[in-house]
Amino acid sequence: MINALGRNLPDYIEGYGKVKPFAGAFENYKEVVKSSVKLKSVKPGDDKVLSSIKEALLKCEIKDGYTISFHHHLRNGDFVLNMVVDEIAKLGLKDIKVAASSIFPCHAPLVEHIKNGVVTGIYANYMSGPVAEAVSKGILKYPAIMHTHGGRARAIESGDLHIDIAFIASPACDTYGNINGVEGKSACGSLGYAIPDAMYADRVVAITDNLVPYPACPIEISQEYVDYIVEVEAIGDPKGIVSGTTRITKDPVGLKIAKLAAQLIEESGLLKDGFSFQTGAGGTSLAVAAFVKEMMKKNNIKGSFAAGGITGYIVEMFEEGLFRSLFDVQCFDLKAVESYKNNKAHQGMSSSMYGNPHNRGAVVNNLDVMILGATEIDTDFNVNVTTGSNGVIMGGSGGHSDTAAGSKLAIVVTQLTKARLPIIVDRVTTVTTPGETIDAVVTERGIAINPKRLDLLEKLKESKLPIFTIEELKQMAEKMTGVPEKIEFEDKIVAIVEYRDGTVIDVVRQVR
Amino acid sequence: MKIVRPAKAGTMESNDIYIMIYPNENGNEIQLDSIVLKQFGKAIERVIMDTLNELEVDNALVVAKDRGALDYTIRARMETAIKRASE
Amino acid sequence: MRRSMLFIPGNNPSMVQNSPILGADSIILDLEDAVSIDEKDAARHLVRNALLSLDFGDAEKVVRINSIATELGYDDIDCIARVKPDAILVPKASEDAIEEIDELLSTIEREEGFKLGSIKIIPLIETAFGLEDVFNIVKSSKRVKAVLLGAEDLTADMEIKRTKEGEEIFYARSRIVSVCKALKVDAIDTPFTDVNDFDGLLKDCEKAKLIGMTGKAAINPRQVDIINEVFSPSLDDLKWATRVIEAYEEAQREGKGVFSLDGKMVDAPILARAKNVIEKAKAVGLI
Numbered sequence: 051m052i053n054a055l056g057r058n059l060p061d062y063i064e065g066y067g068k069v070k071p072f073a074g075a076f077e078n079y080k081e082v083v084k085s086s087v088k089l090k091s092v093k094p095g096d097d098k099v100l101s102s103i104k105e106a107l108l109k110c111e112i113k114d115g116y117t118i119s120f121h122h123h124l125r126n127g128d129f130v131l132n133m134v135v136d137e138i139a140k141l142g143l144k145d146i147k148v149a150a151s152s153i154f155p156c157h158a159p160l161v162e163h164i165k166n167g168v169v170t171g172i173y174a175n176y177m178s179g180p181v182a183e184a185v186s187k188g189i190l191k192y193p194a195i196m197h198t199h200g201g202r203a204r205a206i207e208s209g210d211l212h213i214d215i216a217f218i219a220s221p222a223c224d225t226y227g228n229i230n231g232v233e234g235k236s237a238c239g240s241l242g243y244a245i246p247d248a249m250y251a252d253r254v255v256a257i258t259d260n261l262v263p264y265p266a267c268p269i270e271i272s273q274e275y276v277d278y279i280v281e282v283e284a285i286g287d288p289k290g291i292v293s294g295t296t297r298i299t300k301d302p303v304g305l306k307i308a309k310l311a312a313q314l315i316e317e318s319g320l321l322k323d324g325f326s327f328q329t330g331a332g333g334t335s336l337a338v339a340a341f342v343k344e345m346m347k348k349n350n351i352k353g354s355f356a357a358g359g360i361t362g363y364i365v366e367m368f369e370e371g372l373f374r375s376l377f378d379v380q381c382f383d384l385k386a387v388e389s390y391k392n393n394k395a396h397q398g399m400s401s402s403m404y405g406n407p408h409n410r411g412a413v414v415n416n417l418d419v420m421i422l423g424a425t426e427i428d429t430d431f432n433v434n435v436t437t438g439s440n441g442v443i444m445g446g447s448g449g450h451s452d453t454a455a456g457s458k459l460a461i462v463v464t465q466l467t468k469a470r471l472p473i474i475v476d477r478v479t480t481v482t483t484p485g486e487t488i489d490a491v492v493t494e495r496g497i498a499i500n501p502k503r504l505d506l507l508e509k510l511k512e513s514k515l516p517i518f519t520i521e522e523l524k525q526m527a528e529k530m531t532g533v534p535e536k537i538e539f540e541d542k543i544v545a546i547v548e549y550r551d552g553t554v555i556d557v558v559r560q561v562r
Numbered sequence: 563m564k565i566v567r568p569a570k571a572g573t574m575e576s577n578d579i580y581i582m583i584y585p586n587e588n589g590n591e592i593q594l595d596s597i598v599l600k601q602f603g604k605a606i607e608r609v610i611m612d613t614l615n616e617l618e619v620d621n622a623l624v625v626a627k628d629r630g631a632l633d634y635t636i637r638a639r640m641e642t643a644i645k646r647a648s649e
Numbered sequence: 650m651r652r653s654m655l656f657i658p659g660n661n662p663s664m665v666q667n668s669p670i671l672g673a674d675s676i677i678l679d680l681e682d683a684v685s686i687d688e689k690d691a692a693r694h695l696v697r698n699a700l701l702s703l704d705f706g707d708a709e710k711v712v713r714i715n716s717i718a719t720e721l722g723y724d725d726i727d728c729i730a731r732v733k734p735d736a737i738l739v740p741k742a743s744e745d746a747i748e749e750i751d752e753l754l755s756t757i758e759r760e761e762g763f764k765l766g767s768i769k770i771i772p773l774i775e776t777a778f779g780l781e782d783v784f785n786i787v788k789s790s791k792r793v794k795a796v797l798l799g800a801e802d803l804t805a806d807m808e809i810k811r812t813k814e815g816e817e818i819f820y821a822r823s824r825i826v827s828v829c830k831a832l833k834v835d836a837i838d839t840p841f842t843d844v845n846d847f848d849g850l851l852k853d854c855e856k857a858k859l860i861g862m863t864g865k866a867a868i869n870p871r872q873v874d875i876i877n878e879v880f881s882p883s884l885d886d887l888k889w890a891t892r893v894i895e896a897y898e899e900a901q902r903e904g905k906g907v908f909s910l911d912g913k914m915v916d917a918p919i920l921a922r923a924k925n926v927i928e929k930a931k932a933v934g935l936i
Contacts, residue, residue, distance in 0.1 A: 302870035303667050440600050469576055469630025470598050494670045514934065529704070530632055530666070534601035571691055577663040634698040635662040641698075642691040 055432060055481055057556045065171065065192025066546055070553045075455050075487050078551035082408045085209030088252050090277065099225050099279045103137045103257070106278045107215075110253040112138065115145045116214040119251060121244035122152035122176075123219065123231060123380055127290025130219040130257050132159050133282065139168045145191075147171035149213060151202060151243040151401070152448070155179030156290060164190050173211060175199050176446035185544055186442040188560040194443075194545040196436060196558075199243065199379070200405020200412055200452035201550035206246040207402060207409075210552055216251035218244050218276070219285045223258035224266035227276025231381075232268070232391035234260030236286045239381025239390045240360075241270050245400035248275040259285045270398060292384050298340050298363070299333030303494045307463050308334055310515065311421065311492040312341030317513050318459050318506060320418045321345060325353040327373075328453055329421035331361045331382045334463050338421050339363055346372045357404070357413050358449060360386040360396075368396065377413050379404045379449075405452030407550050414449075414456025422450055422488075424462045426478040429520050431485030431500050433462060434478035436547055439471050441537045441561045443545060447482045451550050454487040459506075466493040471534065472527035474498075474520060479537060481556040482547060491520065498523050538562045565622045569647035572631075572639035579606075579631035581643040586623040590614050596628035609633050613640035622647075650932045651675050651709065651795055651835050651864040652880035653873045658683035659712075660692035665699045668708075671870040672877060675709035680725050681716075681740050689721055693728050700732040711771060713738040717746055726750065730757040730768055738797065742772030742779050744789045751790040766792060771837075775799030776806045780821055787832045795835035797866060798825050801842070813849055815856065826861035838862040844869040854879035882930045890930075893923035 051059055053071035062068055092098070100106050112118075118138075120131045131150055136159070138146055146169050148160070153172070158180040163169045170191035175198060177185065185194050197205060205211035218241070222233035231241045236259055248254050248271045256271075261281040299305060315321055315338075327342065329335040340363070346353065347370075356364045357377035362385030368376050375395040381387045389396045405414050414420075425445065426434040433454075438444045454460040464473050474491070489506060491498045498520035499507050510517060518526075539559035549555040565585045572580045592607050610624055613636075622644075631639070655673035657664050659680045668676045678699065684692040696712060712734045714725035718741075726737070730753070739750060747770060754768050770792040774780055780803065787793045800818045804811040811817065822838065829836035838857035841850045850872055854865055858879055865876045882890070893910060897920055900908035908915055930936050 300871075302671055305871065306670055306672075470602060470632060471630070494667070532602065532605050532633070534598070535604065537600055575661070575663065577666065631662060632666060632702075634702040635666075635695065638694040638698040639691070641694045645690065 053554065055430070055484060055555065057481060059554055059557060060543070063193060063543060063546060066195065072484070072549050072553040072555040075484050075549070078553065079407065082208060084207045085212070085250060087250055090253075098227055098277065099261070099281070101280075103134055103280050103282070104141070106255045106280050107137055107141060109278060110215045110255065112141070112143060112215065114143055115147075117147040117149055117171075117212060119149040119213040119216040119247045120151065121219065121241065121247060122150065122154070123238040123241055123243065124236065124286035124291045125152075126154040126156045127287040128154065128156055128219065129284055129286050130217055131157055133257070134217050135160060135163050135169065139163055139166070144168060145170045147173065149173035149211060151199070152176040152446070153179070153181045157181050161189070167191070171195075173197065173202070174446060175202050176448045178444050182443040186558070186561050188540070188542050188544050190544065193543045193557070196446050196545055196547045198405065198447040198451045198548075198550040199401045199449045200407060200414065201447075201548055201552065203246045203400065203402035203406040204408045204550065205548075205552060206250045207406065208552070213247055213251035215253045215255060216244075216247035218248060218254060218256045218271060220256045220258040220260075221285070222260045222262055222266050223256045223279055224262050224264040225279065226264050227256055227273040227279055228264070228266045228269045229256055229271040229276070230266060230268050231270060232387060233262070233266070236260070236284065236288060236291060237387050238291050239387040240378040240398045242379030242399050242404060243401045244271060246402050253277050255280060257282055257285055259283060292382070292387065297333060298336045301333065303465055304334040305337055306494045307465065307492055308337030309341055310494075310497060311338045311461055311463050312345060313515055314461065314490060314492060314497060315342060315419050315459070316345055317510055317515065319509060320459055321349070321351060323352050325351060326355050326357070326416060326418045327353060328356060328358040328417055328419070328457070329364075330423060331359060332423060335421045335423065336361065336363050338463060339367065343367050343372060357399075357417060358453070360390070362386055365389040365396075377404070405449055405456070405550065407455070412452070412456060414453045417453060417457035418459060420453040420457035420460045422454060422460060422462045424464045424473060426473055426475050427462055427464065427488070427491055428475050428478045428485070429524060431488040431491070431520065432478050432481045433483040433485070433488060434480045436482045436545075437480045437558055439479060439534070439537070441479055441539060441558075443558060447547075451483040451487070454483045455550065460487060460489050462488055462491045464491065464493060466495050466523065466527045467531050470531050472524065472531045474524040474527055476524075480547060480558050484549070484555065491523070493523060495526055496523055563617050563619050563644055563648040565619060565644070565647045567647055569643050571642035571646060574627060574629055577630050577632070577635065579629065579636050579639050580627040581639045582625040583643045583647045584623040584625070586621045589621060590619065591623045593623070593625045594628065595626070597630055598628070605633075606636060609636045610640055613637050613644070617641065617644050619644055650929070651837060652933070653864060653867050653876040654711065654797065654837055655867045655870065655873055656683065656713070656840070659696045660684050660688050662695065665695065666703060669703065669705045672873045673708060673867065674864070674877070675711050676705060677711045677713050677738055677866070679713045681713050689715065693725055697728050697732050700729070700734055709735045711736045711738050713740065713773070716740050717749065726753050727757070730754055731761055733761070733763055734768065736769035736771050736794070738771045738773055740773050740799075741776055741802070742774060742786055744782055744785045747772055747786055747789045747793065751792055754792065768792065769794045771795045771797055773797045773799045774821070774825060775802035777803070780824060783825060784828045784832070787828060787834055793834060795837055796825055796829055797837040798822060798839040800839035813843065815853060822857060822862060823860055829863075830861060835863045836861060838865040840866040840868045841872065842868065844872065847875060850875050851879065877933075881933045881935065882926045886926050887930050887935060890923040890926035893920060894927065
């Protein structure tokens with residue numbers, strides 16, 4: 051079948067099931083039912099603290115075919131996923147599905163477990179490094195299923211993704227399972243992505259390197275959701291967990307893009323009191339924040355909130371009074387962790403509150419401006435952040451599709467060319483985010499506005515900004531780089547890209 | 563031009579290409595490694611071959627490591643390498 | 650219009666191909682100080698190919714060649730002039746060098762079928778002798794359209810210390826400005842070398858503008874915006890100039906020879922200055 055973006059999909063995919071084709075970003079808002087939870091009640095006197103991961107696995111009665119889940123707040127410093135899957139392999143189990151909110155280069159040992167048939171399925175919102183490359187080569191038995199951050203929460207809450215055992219990497223946990231992310235040597239701040247897992251999994255195991263006496267306050271994930279607690283030496287490597295300080299780019303091209311993006315925001319009319327904003331942690335995205343900060347200060351604008359993964363830079367803007375509050379699903383650096391711990395207006399949020407389309411309204415719906423990246427964007431404004439232009443998986447939506455859909459002005463910032471590759475193409479290799487939710491593309495050589503945004507085009511009529519059609523930008527790039535040859539793929543589907551509402555927006559095929 | 567000694571030009575920096583050129587026995591030969599091999603491998607080889615022909619080089623082995631260079635850079639680096647390898 | 654002239658190392662493909670987007674009025678592709686001695690040939694070939702195939706938009710394309718005191722300078726001219734840059738920037742300029750380069754360019758222009766005199770020359774004044782001889786240097790070729798002060802080399806030549814405040818180059822700046830105004834060419838100020846001190850850059854630009862410099866060289870892309878802003882007419886200047894012109898036009902209509910604005914007599918020099926501001930504002934896209 052062909053979905054609404056012209057992507058060719060099978061009706062049925064082995065290991066996935068019947069394919070619901072993407073029909074449009076806003077076609078699927080409806081009455082929904084949340085899944086019920088099966089749990090084992092705990093009576094007074096029961097002890098939740100176990101001596102090892104193996105004991106926890108046995109207590110949870112793990113079986114072949116189980117789905118186990120992980121969250122990625124420890125990012126490329128995470129030890130928990132590898133520790134748990136190693137134990138599962140030692141128990142001789144097979145056909146395990148790993149539902150990790152993200153997979154990083156540190157999870158390379160997973161590749162062996164995939165080859166040995168211990169792991170046959172993967173769910174992830176983002177994948178990079180050896181696991182992503184191995185999946186692209188087709189070594190996983192079933193296609194990987196790629197969600198958005200909000201879409202993962204939706205899938206868990208609806209029962210589309212049923213978790214048998216959730217493992218919560220816990221920087222601080224007490225003996226009865228109250229967890230927070232702000233204390234201990236592995237402190238990572240908000241635990242937003244782990245919350246749906248904790249609430250909807252059949253069994254929940256906290257893995258901690260900081261077991262503290264009851265009760266541990268503040269409580270982010272409470273004892274009512276946690277079955278067992280296992281203490282280990284270390285849940286992660288602090289160097290990989292938080293990335294020192296996040297820095298604004300010094301690259302003149304990145305700065306030029308950021309400056310144009312900030313000017314576009316100003317001319318859009320959205321930059322006024324109550325302004326809300328989200329940007330990624332990349333150098334160019336942060337530079338947009340820096341220019342926006344100057345404009346807010348100059349015009350004495352008080353914003354309402356900044357959201358998303360929070361960086362030290364956004365914390366600085368908050369501390370200077372430019373935003374009244376922060377919504378934090380994940381902290382990117384120590385400064386963000388510190389602020390999250392100490393400031394009440396620095397509010398944690400679950401991934402569901404952040405971006406789930408099927409709850410009573412996600413935070414993304416209240417965003418004015420979202421700054422996004424792209425590895426490719428096509429002349430229909432569809433964005434690929436899942437595969438590189440060589441077809442290999444190197445990312446995933448994360449919050450990309452959620453924020454694009456929710457925000458009033460979703461701006462993709464990107465260089466027009468990267469190492470000879472034109473970023474604007476006729477048809478992206480993989481669609482991650484549909485073009486109808488992208489409002490503008492800003493490159494160092496010009497800006498393109500989605501022609502559907504007639505209101506924005508009208509506002510910019512008198513603008514001195516370098517505004518072109520997206521086709522003109524594409525030609526500008528190809529004049530420099532030439533037209534790339536098409537990448538060829540095998541027929542085998544190695545990953546399924548689900549839109550946030552659970553429909554299939556695209557598939558990734560095996561690289562040749 | 564006649565290639566009389568090995569020579570090199572360019573760097574391994576992003577957007578550059580590192581060219582090594584050697585005297586060869588039977589005609590021109592190219593060994594290309596590129597970060598955009600799938601998308602632009604043929605185009606890069608064509609530019610290298612064109613530069614060899616323009617400068618009338620008949621017997622050269624060109625070993626190129628491309629880091630995303632545009633055509634103007636490939637032509638410039640080839641020209642430099644050839645001139646360094648001849649005369 | 651040469652508010653900002655940005656130096657770009659001539660042997661760096663990334664920087665060369667990104668240079669057109671950085672907002673500089675002129676781009677100086679550098680074959681001299683930014684290129685090590687064993688890469689002079691490579692830089693020359695790269696810059697030549699860049700001029701042939703990249704789109705530099707509205708920016709002026711300038712190439713700084715090596716001094717013709719060595720063979721390098723001649724090789725640079727022969728290679729680069731044949732692809733028609735807008736201008737050649739001549740280091741350690743002297744009258745003799747400019748005259749010789751003028752002739753070399755004329756020969757190449759004839760050979761290549763370019764319009765005679767179409768490649769301009771910008772002398773870089775960076776020796777005490779050059780500074781004292783700057784009037785003759787500018788007069789030595791019709792191709793000279795601007796003069797660039799190079800204070801680092803100049804202060805070295807004069808055996809004095811270069812400071813951020815720049816009191817030591819006050820005379821050099823003043824002399825160049827005076828000559829440039831007399832001969833109606835642009836006076837471009839020396840670069841500000843602390844690329845992380847933007848307040849210092851702003852002050853330095855204002856100091857140069859105050860005594861009549863019309864633009865400034867940049868050695869880092871992040872300096873360009875500040876330079877452009879200082880060397881563009883300010884909104885206050887523009888308002889004032891517009892009012893002068895309006896008052897003038899009204900006086901014309903009423904047949905008045907002399908007229909005043911805000912109680913002050915407007916005479917020919919003031920009118921000329923107002924017209925100049927309006928023209929500049931048009932050139933930089935303010936109106």
